[in-house]
Amino acid sequence: xxxxxxxxxxxxxxxxxxxxxxxxxxxxxxxxxxxxxxxxxxxxxxxxxxxxxxxxxxxxxxxxxxxxxxxxxxxxxxxxxxxxxxxxxxxxxxxxxxxxxxxxxxxxxxxxxxxxxxxxxxxxxxxxxxxxxxxxxxxxxxxxxxxxxxxxxxxxxxxxxxxxxxxxxxxxxxxxxxxxxxxxxxxxxxxxxxxxxxxxxxxxxxxxxxxxxxxxxxxxxxxxxxxxxxxxxxxxxxxxxxxxxxxxxxxxxxxxxxxxxxxxxxxxxxxxxxxxxxxxxxxxxxxxxxxxxxxxxxxxxxxxxxxxxxxxxxxxxxxxxxxxxxxxxxxxxxxxxxxxxxxxxxxxxxxxxxxxxxxxxxxxxxxxxxxxxxxxxxxxxxxxxxxxxxxxxxxxxxxxxxxxxxxxxx
Numbered sequence: 001x002x003x004x005x006x007x008x009x010x011x012x013x014x015x016x017x018x019x020x021x022x023x024x025x026x027x028x029x030x031x032x033x034x035x036x037x038x039x040x041x042x043x044x045x046x047x048x049x050x051x052x053x054x055x056x057x058x059x060x061x062x063x064x065x066x067x068x069x070x071x072x073x074x075x076x077x078x079x080x081x082x083x084x085x086x087x088x089x090x091x092x093x094x095x096x097x098x099x100x101x102x103x104x105x106x107x108x109x110x111x112x113x114x115x116x117x118x119x120x121x122x123x124x125x126x127x128x129x130x131x132x133x134x135x136x137x138x139x140x141x142x143x144x145x146x147x148x149x150x151x152x153x154x155x156x157x158x159x160x161x162x163x164x165x166x167x168x169x170x171x172x173x174x175x176x177x178x179x180x181x182x183x184x185x186x187x188x189x190x191x192x193x194x195x196x197x198x199x200x201x202x203x204x205x206x207x208x209x210x211x212x213x214x215x216x217x218x219x220x221x222x223x224x225x226x227x228x229x230x231x232x233x234x235x236x237x238x239x240x241x242x243x244x245x246x247x248x249x250x251x252x253x254x255x256x257x258x259x260x261x262x263x264x265x266x267x268x269x270x271x272x273x274x275x276x277x278x279x280x281x282x283x284x285x286x287x288x289x290x291x292x293x294x295x296x297x298x299x300x301x302x303x304x305x306x307x308x309x310x311x312x313x314x315x316x317x318x319x320x321x322x323x324x325x326x327x328x329x330x331x332x333x334x335x336x337x338x339x340x341x342x343x344x345x346x347x348x349x350x351x352x353x354x355x356x357x358x359x360x361x362x363x364x365x366x367x368x369x370x371x372x373x374x375x376x377x378x379x380x381x382x383x384x385x386x387x388x389x390x391x392x393x394x395x396x397x398x399x400x401x402x403x404x405x406x407x408x409x410x
Contacts, residue, residue: 007125008134010181012141017175018118019142021168022111023149023255028161029107030251031244032100038231042371044101045227045364048108052360055109056353072179075117076172079110083169090161108360114172116355123339123351124184131340135333136270143263143328145171150255158248211404212354215338218285218401219354221394222331223362224369225292226323228387231370232299233319235380236312254317258324265329274334281405284334285398291326292391295319296384304381338405 301307308315373383
């Protein structure tokens with residue numbers, strides 16, 4: 001147990017640095033998305049999907065050819081080099097549209113890879129019972145890093161992207177250090193395979209495991225719902241202001257609001273819900289769709305001039321405070337406890353495939369869904385209502401996954 005407590009501590013510090021690195025740059029990414037606009041953003045999301053698919057193939061090939069203990073060093077080291085390049089380019093070409101669009105695509109890949117690699121490393125250090133016990137606390141460390149990162153931007157860096165990138169780079173270096181202190185409880189090796197097999201191995205793992213298939217579908221649906229909701233939020237932000245520095249401040253304020261709620265939820269609620277016989281995994285995975293329904297109804301009410309008619313920014317902050325803490329504090333740790341039941345190779349391959357490519361594909365599909373609904377002539381007050389059935393399907397898949405986990409356990 002003492003070893004697991006040390007694992008939990010180092011995992012927490014590892015996650016603190018990862019999310020600090022992400023959130024100190026997140027407002028800049030979000031402001032770029034607002035500047036691009038919802039009409040063109042779907043193109044960039046599908047571009048992310050294509051790049052992510054290629055990156056997954058490279059990742060799968062690299063995974064079989066390096067020691068597991070060096071995985072974080074190599075992957076994070078690659079992104080550190082990327083950050084050096086972005087710092088240089090932003091110093092000379094800060095307002096360049098092409099650079100901003102490139103950064104948006106890159107950040108989405110960077111975001112999901114560093115987080116999924118963190119969780120792939122972490123879930124291999126705990127079993128399911130330990131995951132229920134520790135993952136909420138570990139996630140709380142991440143929320144603390146996210147809060148400090150977002151507050152740093154809000155207070156000092158809304159007009160200093162190079163300094164934000166430099167801080168992100170330093171945090172990633174510390175993340176590598178703390179990751180090296182983790183001790184795996186699973187001593188089996190990741191099987192080395194021929195390069196031609198590596199390129200399709202992640203897909204084969206999905207085909208051969210029904211639980212992975214359900215997790216994949218669940219991830220696709222929730223990211224689709226989440227991105228469509230995000231597009232409605234961008235419409236609100238762009239209606240309020242087109243000034244990029246002011247937009248950065250709004251997104252930083254949202255992050256600063258979300259992270260304390262997430263933090264205290266992780267400390268006080270996550271473990272209780274996951275270990276509870278009354279609530280448990282079934283409740284956590286199943287209730288997600290209900291939260292999306294509430295958020296979409298609120299959006300529809302706003303665009304129909306029933307809710308928050310003065311300014312939609314307050315609604316954006318409220319929905320952020322509802323959806324994102326549930327995702328980061330409750331649903332994400334629940335999904336990771338499901339991942340602990342998988343084989344080691346699946347933890348490093350199929351789960352990363354889900355958390356990167358599938359999530360990005362869900363993002364692009366959510367953006368496409370948003371634009372299709374508007375192209376069909378649906379008003380902003382009606383379009384959110386058309387997505388409600390998808391949210392119901394999400395809840396159904398969540399309940400089904402919990403049943404499958406019980407079958408695996410038994």
